Amino acid sequence: MKTYHKLPIYVLSASLFAFASCESEDPVIENEEEVITDINLNFTELDESGNEVGTTLTFNASDAEGIEVGDALTADDIELETGKTYRLDIEVLNAIENEDITEEVLEEGDEHQFYFLGSAFEGSSAPLTYVYDDESGELIGVSGIVTVSSSPGFNNAQFRVVLRHDLDKNFPGATNPNFSNFTEAGGESDLDVTFPLILN
Amino acid sequence: MKKQDISALLFTIGLFLVLSAFPAHAQNCNFSIRGKVIHLENNQSIPGAYIWIEEVKNGAITDDDGNFIIRDLCAGTYTLKIQFLGHKEIIETITLEKGSFNKTYRLEEDSMELEGVEIHGHQDAIQTTTAIQALYGEELLESRGENLGESLKRVAGVTTFSTGNSIAKPVIHGLHSNRIMILNNGIRLEGQQWGAEHAPEIDPFLADEITVIKGAETVRFGPEAMGGVILVSPSDLPTKKEHKTDLHLLGASNGRMGNISLTHTGGSEKIKGLGYRIQGSAKRGGTIQSPNYYQSNTGISELNFSGTLGYSNKKLGTELYYSYFNSELGILRDAHTGNLSDLQSIIENGRPFTETDFTYDIDNPKQKVIHHLAKFKSHYHLNSNWKANLQYGFQLNERQEYDRRRGELNTRPSLDLQLYTNTLDLFVDHTHPNAFSGTWGLNIIQQANTNVPGTGVTPLIPNYDMVNLGIYGMEKFSKGPLEIEGGIRYDFRNVKTARFINRELESADLNYQNFTAFLGAYYQLSKTITLSSNLGSAWRPPNVNELFSQGLHHGAAAVEIGDQNLESEKSLKWVNSLEYSTNKTVLELTGYVNSIGNYIYLNPTGENFVSLRGTFNVYEYLQANALFYGIDLSGSHEFTGKLSGYLKGSIIRARNTETDSFFPFIPSDRMDWGMAYRLNGTGKTHKFTLSNLLVARQQREPDFDLAPAPPAYALFNFAYLQQLQLGENKLNVGLQVQNIFNTSYKEYMNRFRYFTDDIGRNILLKINYQF
Numbered sequence: 001m002k003t004y005h006k007l008p009i010y011v012l013s014a015s016l017f018a019f020a021s022c023e024s025e026d027p028v029i030e031n032e033e034e035v036i037t038d039i040n041l042n043f044t045e046l047d048e049s050g051n052e053v054g055t056t057l058t059f060n061a062s063d064a065e066g067i068e069v070g071d072a073l074t075a076d077d078i079e080l081e082t083g084k085t086y087r088l089d090i091e092v093l094n095a096i097e098n099e100d101i102t103e104e105v106l107e108e109g110d111e112h113q114f115y116f117l118g119s120a121f122e123g124s125s126a127p128l129t130y131v132y133d134d135e136s137g138e139l140i141g142v143s144g145i146v147t148v149s150s151s152p153g154f155n156n157a158q159f160r161v162v163l164r165h166d167l168d169k170n171f172p173g174a175t176n177p178n179f180s181n182f183t184e185a186g187g188e189s190d191l192d193v194t195f196p197l198i199l200n
Numbered sequence: 201m202k203k204q205d206i207s208a209l210l211f212t213i214g215l216f217l218v219l220s221a222f223p224a225h226a227q228n229c230n231f232s233i234r235g236k237v238i239h240l241e242n243n244q245s246i247p248g249a250y251i252w253i254e255e256v257k258n259g260a261i262t263d264d265d266g267n268f269i270i271r272d273l274c275a276g277t278y279t280l281k282i283q284f285l286g287h288k289e290i291i292e293t294i295t296l297e298k299g300s301f302n303k304t305y306r307l308e309e310d311s312m313e314l315e316g317v318e319i320h321g322h323q324d325a326i327q328t329t330t331a332i333q334a335l336y337g338e339e340l341l342e343s344r345g346e347n348l349g350e351s352l353k354r355v356a357g358v359t360t361f362s363t364g365n366s367i368a369k370p371v372i373h374g375l376h377s378n379r380i381m382i383l384n385n386g387i388r389l390e391g392q393q394w395g396a397e398h399a400p401e402i403d404p405f406l407a408d409e410i411t412v413i414k415g416a417e418t419v420r421f422g423p424e425a426m427g428g429v430i431l432v433s434p435s436d437l438p439t440k441k442e443h444k445t446d447l448h449l450l451g452a453s454n455g456r457m458g459n460i461s462l463t464h465t466g467g468s469e470k471i472k473g474l475g476y477r478i479q480g481s482a483k484r485g486g487t488i489q490s491p492n493y494y495q496s497n498t499g500i501s502e503l504n505f506s507g508t509l510g511y512s513n514k515k516l517g518t519e520l521y522y523s524y525f526n527s528e529l530g531i532l533r534d535a536h537t538g539n540l541s542d543l544q545s546i547i548e549n550g551r552p553f554t555e556t557d558f559t560y561d562i563d564n565p566k567q568k569v570i571h572h573l574a575k576f577k578s579h580y581h582l583n584s585n586w587k588a589n590l591q592y593g594f595q596l597n598e599r600q601e602y603d604r605r606r607g608e609l610n611t612r613p614s615l616d617l618q619l620y621t622n623t624l625d626l627f628v629d630h631t632h633p634n635a636f637s638g639t640w641g642l643n644i645i646q647q648a649n650t651n652v653p654g655t656g657v658t659p660l661i662p663n664y665d666m667v668n669l670g671i672y673g674m675e676k677f678s679k680g681p682l683e684i685e686g687g688i689r690y691d692f693r694n695v696k697t698a699r700f701i702n703r704e705l706e707s708a709d710l711n712y713q714n715f716t717a718f719l720g721a722y723y724q725l726s727k728t729i730t731l732s733s734n735l736g737s738a739w740r741p742p743n744v745n746e747l748f749s750q751g752l753h754h755g756a757a758a759v760e761i762g763d764q765n766l767e768s769e770k771s772l773k774w775v776n777s778l779e780y781s782t783n784k785t786v787l788e789l790t791g792y793v794n795s796i797g798n799y800i801y802l803n804p805t806g807e808n809f810v811s812l813r814g815t816f817n818v819y820e821y822l823q824a825n826a827l828f829y830g831i832d833l834s835g836s837h838e839f840t841g842k843l844s845g846y847l848k849g850s851i852i853r854a855r856n857t858e859t860d861s862f863f864p865f866i867p868s869d870r871m872d873w874g875m876a877y878r879l880n881g882t883g884k885t886h887k888f889t890l891s892n893l894l895v896a897r898q899q900r901e902p903d904f905d906l907a908p909a910p911p912a913y914a915l916f917n918f919a920y921l922q923q924l925q926l927g928e929n930k931l932n933v934g935l936q937v938q939n940i941f942n943t944s945y946k947e948y949m950n951r952f953r954y955f956t957d958d959i960g961r962n963i964l965l966k967i968n969y970q971f
Binding site for chain 1: 254310403451533534536537538539542545546549553554555604605606607609614620622636646649650651655656657658660663664665698699700702705723810811812814815
């Protein structure tokens, strides 16, 4: 019996030790590896035979703190000329981690796809037409051809870029770059940003 | 509160009183002797004590809670004899004249006879004057295979706040998460309960009884027991040589779920008073099916274990306990949305876009949770009236949540938390026959929360250290049919937090303190009616997520903003219970009012946050005064020896009294009723139950919700239970059909109602063998 009498004392001292030794770790700065802070739309003019001419025009939208609450989003005006054809290369960046996310998008080409929406692509008199032209032949939208109508119905429009992740690429309609019901193909939006478009 | 509502409530209670009082004066030979038998030295109830009335040659045996009743006695004088092995006999002369008789008897251990007789197991049954209801025996058997939240829906006034089908948090009288407390074998469960999608980390198979206390019990259990307490209690350990094994095998058609549980209990022959139990369970389920489609990625996998070793003798009782909970569960793929327009388009669609087939695979988004709980408990009888107790608990909760991310990030959790908790309770109990009994104690909780680095996401909540010190005392006075109880407690809490926001260290050091008190009474009004009333204050310091959330709640398309200056919630809850019971009819009515000051809630600001990823709703944590009130009703009636019926219902009203608006996710009015047909053979019983669940539409919606409240629904369920005695062994076979007509419905309290219909028809086979 005597040993049992001392048991609570042992347990008490053991528990006090546990109390003293249990503290939370110091916090660590977490690298924001998933955040997209910048999207660059690089337009390069093409001549009739498809050769690049002139300098590349870059339009940027950025969100310094990514998707955390912070500074407001800024987006450049996209200025293009009527009647011309451009090659559109999209770059997606994480400036916080100095990382090019475009590569990851290309690596997971079967799970990602850009859609081009807004009034710039809507209706029969839409000022812009987009055709996927990715190097791998897959429909991703990292590279594509944008044709500007020679006589657009209007000169100011909305240019909306949506990057879908984890979608069903075989969903009926999903191959259309202007597929407005993209949510029906499942997945979620990694990017959804609207640029003002001005045609000169 | 509206006047109308109060008068309606009073009318209901009044009507009930009048109706219940009628049978009391019908006959002369309608008296009864009612009582409770408990241990003198520790107030624990004694099941199986023998009560005999010499004059009528009739007797009774106390039930699991130590209660007994002998009915149909005429006026006169009787000699009552109460016996229990190893205890001194009580002989008392009672005169029944006008009313019935009620008394608590305390049996004293007979030390002279102790050699060679049974030593009783030491387990504390909760004694409280507040409304209390338990799930055990047949009802618990029927609930096997369900998670804790689902099982507890069988108790009137308890609903669930769920996220899909596998995550269900119990809701008591409209309160959940950090406003209620769950005790795993006496230790308050400390997981990450602040999250709406964080299910309680506990395996219901370890319970022999699950008790729900509906009153504010802060004094007894510490802060946060504001809405109520859930006790998940294993059975007593054997104190003599015996071995018992309990095997459960379950299968369900929906999700093709399989579940196995094995419990082995034994007592030592060599060392008297030494007992043990080992228990384990495993569960595997796949894609859940709604009436018209599969819900993608809704699989579940669980592996749980617990072990107990106990020793008790006349003076000392000790117990060592360990439980391990390991769960991995998939989150409906479509519920994880990228931004507000994604969310709106799926709500508009009313069902998931993703088409899928059945699979057992669990993909991202998913949760992995491991919970370890170790406990040491000991008590020592200082003398026949005083007992000293020590209880220490250690818990480690590891929670990992995985989202759909790019590439290698998919294999890394986006939320990775480690929570250590130490709890220490030191208290003394005292019991004096037919007078005061009470508890005085000290309680320490220490907690450390760490975000495990490497998630690639700024953590939602900071790292923190918390210490809570509480001292309390409560006393109960019992005399005849009356018990009065009161208590007081003081708590002090310190929380230190630290984290990086935009690469800058932010830390906080916050203190909270509070007094709480309660007063309660229990009175046996007549032989059929008992009345209890409990008024208790409670408090809850704001949780770290309420204080410090800042940023995107991934998947919910919401930006949530905490407030460091939030004050503690303080509440006052008044619970009244009326119980009417005769041989054939049992009715229990509970009415309550809970006034909460500084109630913390997540309020939509109506603003949107525009980012590269699209638009999000912005929510902020606010405080306001709140009033919760309602009634629970449960009852059963035996029409004939074979046919019986039951009814359970609850009504809750909750208002923000400052803005005069409604809170989101308050359960709507509901009622569950059914008829049972029982066939008794020799060593064999069959029971068929047909039941119907009616749930009203929540008419009292908050000003802002992503989607309107879903319409009312009715479900029909069938259950068959066969209990078969095979010599010393027992076989129970159950067949259940839930949602017989495969009705499509959405439950207001399910957060996934925005995305999908609830679960469709489910056929379950449950086999239980006790040997």
